[in-house]
Amino acid sequence: MNAGTPDLEAIVRLFEIEGRIVASGIFGSGHINDTFLLRTRDSDPYDYLLQRINHHIFKDVAALQENIERVTTHIRRKLAAVPGSNPDREVLTLVRCKDGGTYARDDEGAYWRIYLYIDGTRSYDIVDSPARAYQGGRAFGRFQAMLADLPGPPLHETIPRFHDIDFRLYNFADALRRDPLGRAAAARAEIAFVEARADEMRTIKRLGRAGAIPLRITHNDTKFNNVLLDESGRALCVTDLDTVMNGYVHYDFGDSIRTSTNTGAEDEADLSKVSMDIGLFEGYARGFLEETTAFLNRVEIDHLAFSGRLLTYIIGLRFFTDHLDGDHYFKIHAEGHNLRRARAQFKLLRSMEEQAEAAQDVIERLR
Ligand code: ADP
Ligand code: GN1
Ligand code: MG
Numbered sequence: 131m132n133a134g135t136p137d138l139e140a141i142v143r144l145f146e147i148e149g150r151i152v153a154s155g156i157f158g159s160g161h162i163n164d165t166f167l168l169r170t171r172d173s174d175p176y177d178y179l180l181q182r183i184n185h186h187i188f189k190d191v192a193a194l195q196e197n198i199e200r201v202t203t204h205i206r207r208k209l210a211a212v213p214g215s216n217p218d219r220e221v222l223t224l225v226r227c228k229d230g231g232t233y234a235r236d237d238e239g240a241y242w243r244i245y246l247y248i249d250g251t252r253s254y255d256i257v258d259s260p261a262r263a264y265q266g267g268r269a270f271g272r273f274q275a276m277l278a279d280l281p282g283p284p285l286h287e288t289i290p291r292f293h294d295i296d297f298r299l300y301n302f303a304d305a306l307r308r309d310p311l312g313r314a315a316a317a318r319a320e321i322a323f324v325e326a327r328a329d330e331m332r333t334i335k336r337l338g339r340a341g342a343i344p345l346r347i348t349h350n351d352t353k354f355n356n357v358l359l360d361e362s363g364r365a366l367c368v369t370d371l372d373t374v375m376n377g378y379v380h381y382d383f384g385d386s387i388r389t390s391t392n393t394g395a396e397d398e399a400d401l402s403k404v405s406m407d408i409g410l411f412e413g414y415a416r417g418f419l420e421e422t423t424a425f426l427n428r429v430e431i432d433h434l435a436f437s438g439r440l441l442t443y444i445i446g447l448r449f450f451t452d453h454l455d456g457d458h459y460f461k462i463h464a465e466g467h468n469l470r471r472a473r474a475q476f477k478l479l480r481s482m483e484e485q486a487e488a489a490q491d492v493i494e495r496l497r
Contacts, residue, residue, distance in 0.1 A: 260413030267417025348377035384441030446475030
């Protein structure tokens with residue numbers, strides 16, 4: 131894990147920063163990296179977002195940063211051709227280091243990068259209206275559309291087998307077998323829940339292997355809070371590009387459905403608050419399909435509703451595995467936090483299962 135109090139001033143000196151940093155503070159609610167907002171005097175000319183990259187999880191930081199540079203450069207070029215667009219605010223901008231690179235290493239061996247901070251924006255951990263969900267759908271749909279013609283070799287696989295269901299089930303079975311903290315006994319219901327659905331959850335991988343759905347460039351972490359909305363509520367920019375690489379469209383649509391339709395928090399302890407809101411599902415799907423129906427194939431669209439269940443299962447399974455394994459991956463803020471997260475995801479999945487037909491009907495109407 132990343133540890134210690136970093137000397138932010140020394141780190142910032144490694145970058146080509148204009149303006150004087152006057153304040154800094156921890157920022158955001160992500161589970162992986164550490165993010166700091168750097169305010170400059172009168173925000174002139176920009177404020178910045180400094181991130182310590184979790185290199186225990188992203189083992190090849192050079193490859194990771196190369197992906198981000200390629201993706202952001204491509205999108206910036208496209209935006210520049212759109213009248214009225216503002217590339218500094220509609221795509222992330224990496225700030226260069228004085229040595230010309232896009233990331234720096236400090237004395238402790240930690241890796242750092244800086245983005246321009248896009249001010250006047252916010253993100254949402256919980257979505258409060260179909261109109262807001264729609265904005266997220268448009269943003270991630272457009273993101274996918276813009277990357278469809280990224281030139282050059284495939285992007286690096288920054289986390290191998292990231293959404294590979296067999297890999298996730300293997301890790302689960304392994305943690306369960308080892309049970310290093312003896313936590314399995316108290317989680318029999320969750321173990322049965324996972325096992326009962328394992329085969330169904332291999333559907334997307336099977337379709338891929340059969341050639342029915344293509345690999346595309348996907349974001350792979352389309353949590354709703356990875357989209358910035360401006361003051362008027364319009365989606366402006368997609369953030370958190372660490373996992374942009376090849377994947378199926380279902381990984382993106384599914385993770386957004388997991389996070390944009392939930393009436394409760396990702397880690398809600400009161401499970402009666404957790405359910406899928408079909409109005410939010412429709413809002414998100416409408417936005418996403420507006421940007422993507424032109425190029426998605428029939429089988430891809432047929433399985434969009436299912437993908438919400440798949441990603442809720444996968445992320446729930448990863449929280450659960452991390453709990454069994456001793457909480458080494460996701461940051462936790464309390465004892466048992468990963469189990470609480472897993473239970474909330476599994477409750478959400480039940481709610482999605484109950485509304486599977488309604489969700490499929492929404493997609494049929496919108497396609
Ligand atoms: P993590 O990997 O920890 O989730 P993110 O890159 O998603 O880190 O950043 C954390 C939060 O900061 C995001 O959810 C988003 O709300 C906000 N954010 C990220 N990049 C920017 C930016 N360039 N300008 C403004 N806010 C940002
Ligand atoms: C992590 O970094 P963050 O918080 O946006 C995780 C995602 C999970 C998500 C669950 C690299 O995303 O895969 O869906 O937590 N990112 C990585 O909230 O593992
Ligand atoms: Mg994030």
